[in-house]
Amino acid sequence: MFNTGDPNVKKLVFGSLRRVALAAAAVTAAGWVQAGEVEVLHWWTSGGEAKAAAALKQQLQAQGHTWKDFAVAGGGGDNAMTVLKSRVVSGNPPAAAQIKGPSLQEWAAEGVLANIDDVAKANQWDSLLPKVVADVMKYKGSYIAVPVNVHRVNWLWINPEAFKKAGAKVPTNWDEFFAAAEALKKAGIIPVAHGGQNWQDFTTFESVALGLGGGDFYKKALVQLDDATIKGPTMTKVLETFRRIKGYTDKNAPGRDWNLATAMVIKGEAGMQLMGDWAKGEFLAAGKVPGKDFVCTHAPGTAQAFTFNVDSFAMFKLRDESKIKAQKDLAAAIMSPQFQEVFNLNKGSIPVRLNMDLSKFDDCAKLSAKDFVQTAKSGGLVPSIAHGMAVPSAAQGAMQDVVSQFWNDDRMTVQQAQERLARAAKTR
Template identity: 55%
Template sequence: MKLKYLMFASVLSWLPVTSAVASGQVEVLHWWTSSGEAKSVKVLKQMMEQQHHSWKDFAVAGGGGESAMTVLKMRAVSGNPPTAAQLKGHDIQEWGRLGFLTSLDDVAQQERWDHVLPPVVAKIMKYKGHYVAVPINVHRVNWLWVNPQVLNAAGVKVPTTLDAFFVVADKVKAAGFIALAHGGQPWQDATLFESIALAVLGSADYHKAFVDLDMAVINSDKMVAVFRQFKRMKAYIDPESKGRHWNATTEMVINGQAAMQFMGDWAKGEFAQANKQAGKDYLCVPAPGTQNQFTFNIDSLAFFKLKGTEVDNIAQYDLAQTLLTPSFQRIFNLNKGSIPVRLDMDMTAFDQCALDSMQAFKQASLSGDLVPSFSQNLATTADVQSAIVDVVSEFFNQADPDPKLAPPRLARAIKSAI
């Protein structure tokens, strides 16, 4: 019998006779607030309520999660953490080191997580060999989203290299459209920069720069070239981009105002919400110059030690178990635009974008071209990531920045954050 049901029975032994089921509460802190993301969260809420638990939504808006992390720190320090919170990468390790996270080994063993998860993913979810977080999906960050009608109107084809991108963008701009939809927020600046860096540096040097923090690569001529190409992108962005959220930016591509957007595959959820069909109304292609590479991001929930009742502990167990069930994996990722994290998933219901992403994920994991996204806080610590984003965004928002000066600034910022 499953551990949770043994626990369930022990709770029932002291509950009042009138209580037919154990009803706990789950409170989840997250920043899934766009239309596609909110639909995915609603599914999880319904699944928990079907198990007779109450759902307390703790959504903190902000695509990069900075605001959510500020709130989480206040809650945790005051001794009142949520049941689970959206954390990833090095943040999971840091919260584990501070002693806030609880072990999920019982449910992991019961559900055979080590057998259904890719090793690279399972490792990130563990602290000192123990599961403390649950992965929900795999995002590919290095996508280019394209409105084919806009490209047709401009008489151009989808660009596959950075050089081709600028040729296409010039023609789209001349035709009266916005060539590049971009939201002027620091994390979006970093997302754009990241895809350019992957194309210019290649997978190996990308890893050296943003995972190993190799100063020789960071201070190299290749990094100067990255900033030079990054600077060129600004000429194709509309003047109203400052502060615009990513999903509002995606709407520009959906509505035909803009031709292209560099953004992770969570953007696909917005196309789906608008009833747009992949391959017809929009195209999802690797960011120019990154065809065989895959920058990955993983959405995950880390689970906190609770001071609540036993039924709340049961609810926490049920939440952890539900997140990796094939049914939730399918529904959540169809809405979110990402791919399931389970290796044994039936992909029949998924569109070509997801099938291409899954194939690229598996191939990149074998070829050495699978690299963690620094823009999404998976490649390095939060402090280093913040330092990189600050330098990148400041450079991009200067009137006439010098690409040769940017790598030394980046190196100094990273050193100060290590």
């Protein structure tokens, strides 16, 4: 969780974390936070995301609680995690924080997260959640977090007018992808909208890996971190294809936020974007209609697979009874059918509850929900490594750095990248 090579810093940080429960209790006892106030850390700051967060705020306020927004900009959540670690170490954590995947287990192991089994049992979470999701929300068999949604990461977003102008067709494999990209380029349209940030590079990389290697290769290389698979011929092809995509992005891509890249597709400045379904929230916020103003399709070669990213809120230990009540009401509200519907309609994701009525959802969401269930049965449902669902954060961060270095440095050979990826996968 703490990507630092200094063992003394790590020892200091984790030592502080183990004392955070007592520190948090002291903060509460001192009366620094108003009774019934829920401070929530998240990184939902773009248009569609902000609307989704507002829905949760309204539901809590309707129950008489005070919502204190603790939003930290930065689409991948890296900035938010840096701020959260600082707050926790200083003994002043928020009531709830957006944490997900293996990082939940790392935080729970430090003894700073609250057990919310009583809320889960009262609301029958075990029967409402897919087991693969419920297991992620638990530590040693007890719920310590509540899931908000399910995002599909392996999407390709297309502006149909741009494609029509270029005479391009929607690609189903990587050869067709590059044919479309070439057609868009000749028509004077930026083929691929991309933001040159580490997590965006890694998002593209994992879709290439899944599309070329399939689910078994993906699991061996990017979940099990198998050394031979990372160094093997399929990964060579993945890296070659990944690098080829860069030639179809624009010179202003470095540092661009993901939602600004999505805006390029919305406006027709670019033809395609490889991004998770939170991008759909941007299209909808701009008043665009799926199937008419934009096309959602699986990333090339990934029709039978689903890379999932589950947003969730971890609940930190508190002492004050009124704050605990507000915190539990927050957990229950997140899993309520009303919030699941409103939130996911705005966010672009699908409800995490299995028994939801999807009649208000668009065709992209319905396809996502259908594929989520089917791939869970077929074995094609895999966790997104780029979005913190697959491996410990230290290994993820190290591998992410290698992938971005390879993307940005044409002098790095594919073989060098594979060797560095294999070493990075061993980072703990």
